[in-house]
Amino acid sequence: MSDVALQGTGLIKSFGGITAVGGVSVQLAPGAIVGVLGPNGSGKTTLMSMLAGLVRPDKGRVEVTGHDVTRSAPFSLKRRPVACTLQNPRVFASLTVRENLELALYAKRRHRASAASGISEILERLHLGHVQSVRAAELSGGQRKLVDLARALVVRPQVLLADEPTAGVSHAAQALMTEVLSVAADQGTAVLLVSHDLPWTFSICRRILFLTRGELLVEGTVDEVRHDPRITDAYLR
């Protein structure tokens, strides 16, 4: 396994002349859990979207396990072994919870036979086993967030990118997410979390990137970032 699971170098993205991300670099080792923090409009989601392949950077390069995937489509797990969850969970309302996971697995070209146990396992771990035959439309917002996470993890990605995974979920669901993400990291998945939830991000991450106005302001351990006065300034500005 490569020493670097995900590497984004000099990523730049502008929308209509406004620079959303202006030259940010990020590196994740296998098994690392890294948080991306920053005030609204700081470019966190754009950065994640570029790493996920959902948005093509204007400049810069994205590598996954040493392979350049900057121009690879997001759907190819072989080329881009990355899964992601978005701020608004994009579950398919008319499919059941299990079908949502099956669809992700088939789409990523995983073998069907090995899929069944993987699906049941992740659903149980996220306490979704009892709703696996329920259509996603009938789930609560918090449950949809959990399904979204389950759907990303079931393909066993080498990199997981999660945008605001804990927004609108209960403390109990948050604890489940913490546990599941920690297990995934222990198994070698590099995890990048974009969040506004500072206490939770500080509790689960080992390293933090702090963005403001599309640029990297601070990068360091949780303690270093927590006590950096520039962080308070950025939020109060």
Add this chain to the structure above:
Amino acid sequence: MQAAVVGLLMGAVYGLMALGLALLFGVMRTINFAHGAMFTLGGYAFVVVSEVSGVPSAVAVLAAPVAAFAVGWLVHASLLSPRPDPNVRYTDYVLIVTFAVTIVMVNGATIVFGPQFKRPPSISPETVQVLDLALGADRFVAAATAVLAAVALWGVLRYTFTGRAWRALAQNPIGAAVVGIDEKRAHRSAFATASGLAGVAGGVLAPLTSVFPNSGVTPLLISFVVLVIGGLGSMAGALLGGLLVGVVTSLGVVYISSAYSDIYAYVLMLAVLLIRPAGLLTRATRTY
């Protein structure tokens, strides 16, 4: 009563035509103008295979969906897969390209087959007695085939990966990209399948209505009407709309005048638009 039966039988085939358009509208958010040309292609494929090979009509008609599916696949792979200029919306691009494809196919058919009508042999030459009306069994074959094709499509949508990928794309294109659905492949299979459905309709109707280069124009227009009546993108709406158009047209011909046979469907559409602008089976949405 007899008029209603005849209308239901024709309506099932209208529904099948519209089903293809509804599928594409749901998955690709656009209209395929070549749908009528695929209908014509299905009819010609039936005629040619029947004349050349001499196999029974019930077998030869299978060439209709196969040919339309294959051509649909090729059209998508060659003309609709390459992304156009980013300043052109893809949905607009599809409209223009499929319109061009129609022109090429209609003129190609005129060159190859000539402008005259062609009629393949009957699939089932018997007649069926409905009350005091004797109807050609071909009408029942056409309606039964339409129902079977609709059920098959439902099965594909419900149980296969491809069908679920279509539903996922129709519901949530960003979510589909996130989970790893290859949009281009899903579009291609949907386009080919929709073309195949038009081909089926063209094949089973060929012994009843004959085939000529422009024979797909009226079915295409009726399909649009059916789609609007049922609700854009609604599969069940397409079938219901097809049946309604069939029955209303048939009743109009019998009880009012056959001179206005093409008008009844449009009158029905206007009535539905006044009462339920979003169509019968689509939940009304309002954009502010």
